[in-house]
Structures are given as C-alpha cells and as structure tokens.
Amino acid sequence: MKLKTFPGGVHPPDNKQYTSAVPIEEFPLPQKVVIPMSQHVGAPSVPLVKVGEEVKTGQKIAEANAYVSIPQHSSISGKVTKIDTFLHPLGAMSLAIEITGDGSDSWIELVDEPDFMNLPVEEMKNRIKEAGICGMGGAGFPTIVKLSPPENKPIDTVILNGVECEPYLTADHRLMLEQSEGIINGLKIIMKILNAQHGMIGIESNKPDAIAQMNKLLASENNLSVVPLKLKYPQGAEKQLIYAATKRIVPAGGLPLDVGIVVQNVGTAFAIYEAVRFKKPLVERIITVTGSVVNNPKNLKARIGTLFSDLVTYCGGTKSEIGKVISGGPMMGYSLPSLDAPMAKGTSGLILFSEKEARTIEERNCIHCAHCVDVCPMNLVPSLIAQGVKGGDLTLAVKAGLEDCIKCGSCAYVCPAHIRIVQWVDTGKLRYAEERQAK
Amino acid sequence: MKDKFIVSPAPHIHDSTSIPKVMWNVVIALLPALAFSIYYWGWKTLFLTALGVLAAILTEALIQKLRKVPITVYDGSAVVTGMLLTYNISPGSPWWLPVIGSIFAIAIGKQVFGGLGNNAVNPALLGRAFLLASWPSLMTGNCWKPTMAHNLSASSINGISNLSAISDSLATISPKAYNLVTGATPLKVMQTLRDTTFINTLTSDPATNIDLGTKIFNGLIDMGTLKSMFWGNIGGCIGEVSVFALLIGAIYLLWKNIIEWRIPFFYLLTVAVLTFLFGGIPGLPETQYSLSLPIFHLFAGGLILGAFFMATDYTTSPLTKNGRIFYAIGCGALTVIIRLIGGYPEGVSYSILFMNVMTPLIDKLTMPKAFGKVKK
Structure with a gap:
C-alpha cells in the first residue's frame, strides 16, 4: 500500500495502545455540567437563560451573536445554577453556564428522518447551524461558516480528517470503527451542501482496522475513497493533509476553499449527520481519557461540559500523583492547573502525566543545530522566529515565518536546547498583531 | 490528589x-x-588528545566561573572542541601545543562571544589557525611526517605503493624526487608536483622529468596508495588520516540524526568534481582527467574530518537547507582552490573558517519560502 504524506514532520511515540482497542463507553449522566460560551473560534455565545431557569437536554441556552459564532445547548436537563467565569479547557478563565442536573435527562423533541439526504440544502444548513457544531478536531471553527463558501470559490473535494496524528488520542479511531456509517452519511451531507464531487477520508496507517472498514463500506461508492496516510506528525494538520491527499497547496494566509477543498474532522461529520437526521444539537462527543497514571484509560461518550475530575474518577482514578493535566493531545494540547475544567466541543482527549513525565528541562541557548528547520512542515526557520521574538526583532521573526506557523510543535519537540518555540511564536503573533494595529 | x-x-x-x-x-x-x-602512532596521540580536552574543559569552566554564568562543561561541547583541535595537529607535536591551542579555541573562539551557540567561527579551527600562525614549523613540515614504527612498511613509501620498485634507484636518479616522496604527506607531494619548475629540475633530461613526474603522480593515485589513505597509513594530523575510522563516526552521526547529509555531501561532491576537472598536473598530459584523482583528494588531508565533523558544526553552519548547500559548495571550491593553486598543500580549515564567517549572510539570502507562499 502506497502511503501518502507531506515533507517534514516528526515521529513521536504514539502511545495509543492504552485505548485503541477499548470500545467507546457511555459516560453516565453527570450531576453537573459547565458549558463554556467560547468553545469555538469567533465571538463568544450570549447566554439566553437566567440563573434558576429549568432547562432540558438539548435546549439552546446561548445564542450565536455574530456570523462566526455558534449557539450552545444544555447537555443535561436540570436547573441553571451559575453564570460565571470558570476554568476553560484551554487554560484561561472565561464565561460559562453551570447546570445542575435533575437526573431525568429529559430531552427536547428530536425527529428522525430516514430520508434526510433529500432534505433541501438550506434546511440541512439550518439544522447544522442550530445544532451549534464547530470543528471537533481541536481548532473549533464554526462548521456552518466552513459550509458556506463564497460563490466564486467552488468546492470539488471534501476531505474528512480521520488522521488523529496526536499521540495518545483514539477518540476518532474508535468513532470510525463504531459509527462508520454515520460518518459516511455526514460526508455525503457535506458534499451535497457544497456540491462537491469527491469525498475522501484520510486515515493514518496506524489504524489499519479503520482503513479496512471504511474501504469495505466505500467499495461500492465511486466518488468516495479512503486515503491511507503515512504515520507522521502533524499529518492531520489541515494544509499537510490536503497536500498529502491531493497534492494541492493551500496558499499562505489562504484557506482550503481557495484550492477547492473543505476539510472536516470525522467527529464533526458524525455530529453533522446527527444534526441533519435527528435535529440533534451537539451535546456529547467522544473523549479519550488516558495517560500512564490513569487506572483504566477509556474512550468515553460524554456530555459536553462534563468536568474533567468526574471523567478521571469514572476511569478509576490515578495510580500515582498527577504531574500534568493536558486537554487535547500532547503536541498541541493545553496543560491545566487543575481538573476543574469542563470538556468542550473540541476536547478530544484528557491526558494525565506522571510527575516524572511532567518534568520540564530548562531552556538553553540556541546552538543553531537546525533540527527545527528540518522538521518544520511549513518550511519555516523556527529558531529564528524564536530568536526574533526574544530579541524584540519582529521583522526577523516575520521573515523566518511567524505568520505562517501552524504551531504544531514539531520544532520544540526536537529542540536539543529545549527552547519553547511555540510559546515564542504565540508571543510573537500577539506582539505583531498589536504592532500592526498601532500603525 | x-x-x-x-x-x-x-x-x-x-x-x-x-x-x-x-x-x-x-x-x-x-x-x-x-x-x-x-x-599508527602509539599512545602519544592519546596523551596529546587528553591534554587538549583537559585544557578545553578547564578553560571553559574557569571562564564561566569568572563570567558568573552556569558552568556547563558537562555538556561535552568543550570536549568536542578539545578533541577536534588536537586532531588537527601533528602526532609529533610537543605536549604544550594542544594545550595552548585548546585554551585559545575555547577562550577566544568560543567564550568571548558568549559561549556555546554564539561563536562566529568553529573554535577548534580558529585554534588551529592560531597555532599555524604562531608555530608554523611545528604545524607543517617534518612534523606532518609519521614518525612511529608501523607507518612505513617496506612495500610502500609514505603510502605511495608502486614507487617501491623505483625508490632505490630514485635516490640516485633524482635525490630531489626521492626526498619528496619519502618526506611529506601525499597532499604535499601533490602540491610540489604541481609546481612545473620543480619537475623541470628533477634531472637534467626533460623526458626523464616528465616520466618521473608522471610516475610519482600515478603512484599517488594508484590503488595501493588510495588503500593506505583509506586506512590511514600515511602522514598527516592525529585525527585526520584514517578515512575508514572517520567514516564509521560519520555514519554514526548521520544515523543518529545529529548531522544532516547536505553539508558533507555537497562539500565532497564539489571537491570531487573540481579536482577531476582541474586536478591534473600542468605539463603532464597523462595526468589529466583521472578518475582516481578525485578519490585521492577526498581521502587526502583533513577533508573527511572537515566535511563530516567541522563544516557541520551547528553554530557556524547555515540554518536553511539551501544555505547549507551553498555553504558546502563554497567550502569545497575554496578547499580545491587552496589545494591546487594556493600556498598551502591543504585548504580544508581555512575554507571552513571562511565559510563560517559567511554563514549569517548565507542564511539571510536563503530564507526559505513558507509552504504555500507564492514566489513574488
């Protein structure tokens, strides 16, 4: 089998063995959920409910207040008990709605339309918009915006991202095995909305069972195919995936739609399917709870807003002291000061490191070894970006590629001087934005 | 919890x-x-290397203490500098030569710039250049000659194998030629041969001169000589003579992903191509465009050591992929220019030093286009 890939990249140990063979388990109804108003890229949602109000599962509790925004829904039935700032799964404190459950899980009214593929495109889009779906692979871009490209940008290909190149995570893998048909239906809906002719599912070669299963299901479809990809990080980064699957290069500063492509995560595709067929809002997702210190690592189907501490308890607690809590993957995820944060729509994993694994090594002088240059999938000079930002020379940082960095962390992963290159990029991007605004 | x-x-x-x-x-x-x-040379080379390394470590530790910065000698970078410096001196050197060289390399070549990562040129090479300028007679000439027992086997003179047949009579035919082939390193022999006035004065008969010159040349690039050079059975500096030993180390570094292929590959390729085209001896028509000549130049002197271990020095070689190619071609071209028309028989160190200085400029001019950036 010829595997496709992109230039650059790294090979971190994938550590998926903890959960790759563990079937998805339904997490029991949580007693309390915290629904953040910013689970997506764009304007935060605006609460529609007041403290004390009764809500049903799936009820809209916050409205999108801009084009690039999404509504939020209650993921359990119960009472709104707080609207306040809470620890966000990406680390900061931000506005969220706390709902205390009544234990009944009474849902809003759902539908079932087996003939969903024949719904008008506008109705499909409306249901997706109302379901509050954003990208579930981590970035969290509002899905409806991605599905509404400008008319002068025709889309011919939809790629589903089933790469899951982050180590440890197996949520997408399990979903592809257990909900293959729903995912394929989601792909067909997306293709219908965009009027695209081709559909692909990109899967890394370390998931041969998922590749085989999708291949089997797609055998009779002549415009849908599986693209097996080489095991390499960041294979699932949008531009790298597009290049590997189609050899098309997304222009710098551009979007996939500039080259006629829309990419959606497999989890998002499944949510789209459920939204269109059942009018079901996005109130649950698959999350991998794993790491060397977790007693029983699992793939859980859990309600959005479930607290990380509840997930860990359900997985049997920990064998030893936790050193670090990571929401997302170990390459691009965020470390949290505590387990009090809730899982959001884009939270694909909760990883717990032991104290030993959490140890960090002091940053040293750059020795110009250029390993970062060799692994950068965007063909940048990461060490000079860091040097430019550190030394206050933003011109140098921009020349070395500050704006084009996708923050995959490959550079910092191989840096023998342990320079926190991604952090310097973040700082640089902020400063550069300020600088341009000042002008 | x-x-x-x-x-x-x-x-x-x-x-x-x-x-x-x-x-x-x-x-x-x-x-x-x-x-x-x-x-090849006995325990003395180990002794000299140990002194060079020790001097490098102590100098680094002392200066870091004076600068009140963390002492980082455990990181091995001073050890590498001490080793490379000693590898670049003759096995016949006095004990203080690697010591002074290492002190200079670390103090002036590295620490005055702020230590590891900040130096402009390869510290070991700077140390070598300093020694060469200060004690030229120790760094060249007779000291290059192997002095221990194993190195000159009966069947070869200075590794030049097929000259053994003529060597006895060579002393009587042309003492000058005899002195040449028994005295210096293969590169020195090659450099001397390139001097037409030298060949013309070997004997009084011009035809014999051409014949002798061609014979010496053929002896230099003959399979037996190349074999000796490959194993290291020739005159030269402590760590540079054995191509075989250096290649083992080079393969290890490539395998461990510590060095990248571009610099050594383009450096060696440039030397091979240029010496093939221009390496023949002027005035000796039979010596032009020999396929063995590039091999001779690759194996000779400090090229293998330089290409894999010194030109690849992180801090002083370009970051960008294309920059590394230009840098390596520059190193190769300068090495050949110095070897073929310069005043020294060997040009590896100066070429690398010169290209080290060019590195920031090369990086600036070869900044890569980001994936997806359109050429303007």
Whole structure:
C-alpha cells in the first residue's frame, strides 16, 4: 500500500495502545455540567437563560451573536445554577453556564428522518447551524461558516480528517470503527451542501482496522475513497493533509476553499449527520481519557461540559500523583492547573502525566543545530522566529515565518536546547498583531 | 490528589535529545579516529588528545566561573572542541601545543562571544589557525611526517605503493624526487608536483622529468596508495588520516540524526568534481582527467574530518537547507582552490573558517519560502 504524506514532520511515540482497542463507553449522566460560551473560534455565545431557569437536554441556552459564532445547548436537563467565569479547557478563565442536573435527562423533541439526504440544502444548513457544531478536531471553527463558501470559490473535494496524528488520542479511531456509517452519511451531507464531487477520508496507517472498514463500506461508492496516510506528525494538520491527499497547496494566509477543498474532522461529520437526521444539537462527543497514571484509560461518550475530575474518577482514578493535566493531545494540547475544567466541543482527549513525565528541562541557548528547520512542515526557520521574538526583532521573526506557523510543535519537540518555540511564536503573533494595529 | 499541576506550553512531550546528548554522541563518533591514531602512532596521540580536552574543559569552566554564568562543561561541547583541535595537529607535536591551542579555541573562539551557540567561527579551527600562525614549523613540515614504527612498511613509501620498485634507484636518479616522496604527506607531494619548475629540475633530461613526474603522480593515485589513505597509513594530523575510522563516526552521526547529509555531501561532491576537472598536473598530459584523482583528494588531508565533523558544526553552519548547500559548495571550491593553486598543500580549515564567517549572510539570502507562499 502506497502511503501518502507531506515533507517534514516528526515521529513521536504514539502511545495509543492504552485505548485503541477499548470500545467507546457511555459516560453516565453527570450531576453537573459547565458549558463554556467560547468553545469555538469567533465571538463568544450570549447566554439566553437566567440563573434558576429549568432547562432540558438539548435546549439552546446561548445564542450565536455574530456570523462566526455558534449557539450552545444544555447537555443535561436540570436547573441553571451559575453564570460565571470558570476554568476553560484551554487554560484561561472565561464565561460559562453551570447546570445542575435533575437526573431525568429529559430531552427536547428530536425527529428522525430516514430520508434526510433529500432534505433541501438550506434546511440541512439550518439544522447544522442550530445544532451549534464547530470543528471537533481541536481548532473549533464554526462548521456552518466552513459550509458556506463564497460563490466564486467552488468546492470539488471534501476531505474528512480521520488522521488523529496526536499521540495518545483514539477518540476518532474508535468513532470510525463504531459509527462508520454515520460518518459516511455526514460526508455525503457535506458534499451535497457544497456540491462537491469527491469525498475522501484520510486515515493514518496506524489504524489499519479503520482503513479496512471504511474501504469495505466505500467499495461500492465511486466518488468516495479512503486515503491511507503515512504515520507522521502533524499529518492531520489541515494544509499537510490536503497536500498529502491531493497534492494541492493551500496558499499562505489562504484557506482550503481557495484550492477547492473543505476539510472536516470525522467527529464533526458524525455530529453533522446527527444534526441533519435527528435535529440533534451537539451535546456529547467522544473523549479519550488516558495517560500512564490513569487506572483504566477509556474512550468515553460524554456530555459536553462534563468536568474533567468526574471523567478521571469514572476511569478509576490515578495510580500515582498527577504531574500534568493536558486537554487535547500532547503536541498541541493545553496543560491545566487543575481538573476543574469542563470538556468542550473540541476536547478530544484528557491526558494525565506522571510527575516524572511532567518534568520540564530548562531552556538553553540556541546552538543553531537546525533540527527545527528540518522538521518544520511549513518550511519555516523556527529558531529564528524564536530568536526574533526574544530579541524584540519582529521583522526577523516575520521573515523566518511567524505568520505562517501552524504551531504544531514539531520544532520544540526536537529542540536539543529545549527552547519553547511555540510559546515564542504565540508571543510573537500577539506582539505583531498589536504592532500592526498601532500603525 | 494535588490541586495544582505543572502548566507549561505545548508540546508536552519531547524526543529526549539534549545538547549534552548531541555533544557526547559527537565525542563517540570521534573515537574510532583516535583509536586508529593510537594504532599508527602509539599512545602519544592519546596523551596529546587528553591534554587538549583537559585544557578545553578547564578553560571553559574557569571562564564561566569568572563570567558568573552556569558552568556547563558537562555538556561535552568543550570536549568536542578539545578533541577536534588536537586532531588537527601533528602526532609529533610537543605536549604544550594542544594545550595552548585548546585554551585559545575555547577562550577566544568560543567564550568571548558568549559561549556555546554564539561563536562566529568553529573554535577548534580558529585554534588551529592560531597555532599555524604562531608555530608554523611545528604545524607543517617534518612534523606532518609519521614518525612511529608501523607507518612505513617496506612495500610502500609514505603510502605511495608502486614507487617501491623505483625508490632505490630514485635516490640516485633524482635525490630531489626521492626526498619528496619519502618526506611529506601525499597532499604535499601533490602540491610540489604541481609546481612545473620543480619537475623541470628533477634531472637534467626533460623526458626523464616528465616520466618521473608522471610516475610519482600515478603512484599517488594508484590503488595501493588510495588503500593506505583509506586506512590511514600515511602522514598527516592525529585525527585526520584514517578515512575508514572517520567514516564509521560519520555514519554514526548521520544515523543518529545529529548531522544532516547536505553539508558533507555537497562539500565532497564539489571537491570531487573540481579536482577531476582541474586536478591534473600542468605539463603532464597523462595526468589529466583521472578518475582516481578525485578519490585521492577526498581521502587526502583533513577533508573527511572537515566535511563530516567541522563544516557541520551547528553554530557556524547555515540554518536553511539551501544555505547549507551553498555553504558546502563554497567550502569545497575554496578547499580545491587552496589545494591546487594556493600556498598551502591543504585548504580544508581555512575554507571552513571562511565559510563560517559567511554563514549569517548565507542564511539571510536563503530564507526559505513558507509552504504555500507564492514566489513574488
């Protein structure tokens, strides 16, 4: 089998063995959920409910207040008990709605339309918009915006991202095995909305069972195919995936739609399917709870807003002291000061490191070894970006590629001087934005 | 359960390399060459290397103490500098030569710039250049000649194998030619041959001169000589003579991903192409465009040591991929220019030093286009 890939990249140990063979388990109804108003890229949602109000599962509790925004829904039935700032799964404190459950899980009214593929495109889009779906692979871009490209940008290909190149995570893998048909239906809906002719599912070669299963299901479809990809990080980064699957290069500063492509995560595709067929809002997702210190690592189907501490308890607690809590993957995820944060729509994993694994090594002088240059999938000079930002020379940082960095962390992963290159990029991007605004 | 965990920027995993790991791996890669030098020249080379390394470590530690910065000699970078410096001097050197060289290399070549990562040129090469300028007679001339027992076997003179047949009579036919082939390193012989006035004065008969010159040349690039050069059975500096030993180390570094292929590959390729085209001896028509000549030049002198271990020095070689290619071609071209028309028989060190200085400029001019950036 010829595997496709992109230039650059790294090979971190994938550590998926903890959960790759563990079937998805339904997490029991949580007693309390915290629904953040910013689970997506764009304007935060605006609460529609007041403290004390009764809500049903799936009820809209916050409205999108801009084009690039999404509504939020209650993921359990119960009472709104707080609207306040809470620890966000990406680390900061931000506005969220706390709902205390009544234990009944009474849902809003759902539908079932087996003939969903024949719904008008506008109705499909409306249901997706109302379901509050954003990208579930981590970035969290509002899905409806991605599905509404400008008319002068025709889309011919939809790629589903089933790469899951982050180590440890197996949520997408399990979903592809257990909900293959729903995912394929989601792909067909997306293709219908965009009027695209081709559909692909990109899967890394370390998931041969998922590749085989999708291949089997797609055998009779002549415009849908599986693209097996080489095991390499960041294979699932949008531009790298597009290049590997189609050899098309997304222009710098551009979007996939500039080259006629829309990419959606497999989890998002499944949510789209459920939204269109059942009018079901996005109130649950698959999350991998794993790491060397977790007693029983699992793939859980859990309600959005479930607290990380509840997930860990359900997985049997920990064998030893936790050193670090990571929401997302170990390459691009965020470390949290505590387990009090809730899982959001884009939270694909909760990883717990032991104290030993959490140890960090002091940053040293750059020795110009250029390993970062060799692994950068965007063909940048990461060490000079860091040097430019550190030394206050933003011109140098921009020349070395500050704006084009996708923050995959490959550079910092191989840096023998342990320079926190991604952090310097973040700082640089902020400063550069300020600088341009000042002008 | 604790309620506060470590918060740090992504990525949260690391491939476990570190500066010490890199540097100690370079030390390991340099060991085969040291073993070969001990085999050819005896324990003295180990003694000299140890002195060079010790001087480098102590100098670094002392200066870091004076600068009130953390002492980082454990990271192995000073050890690498001390080894490379000693590898670049003659096995016949006095004990203080590697000591002074290492002190200079670390103090002036590295620490005055702010230590590891900030130096402009390769410290070991700067140290060597300093020694060459200060004690030229120790650094060239007779000291280059192998002096221990094993190196000159009966069947070869200075590794030049097929000259043994004529060597006895050579002393009577042309004492000058005899002195040449028994005295110096292969590169020195090659350089002397390129001097037409030298060939013309070998004997009084011009035809014999051409014949003798061609014979010496053929002896230099003959299979037996190349074999001796490959194993290291020739005159030269402590760590540079055994191509075989150096290649073991080089393969190790490539395998461990510590050096990247571009610099050594383009450096060696440039030397091979240019010496093939221009390496023949002027005035000796039979010596032009020999396929063995590039091999001779690749094996000779400090090229293998330079291409894999010194031109690849992180801090002083370009970051960008294309920059590395230009840099390596520059090193190769300068090496050939110095060898073929310069005043020194060998040009590796000066070429690398010169290209080290060009590195910031090369990086600036070869800044890569980001993936997806359209050419303007």
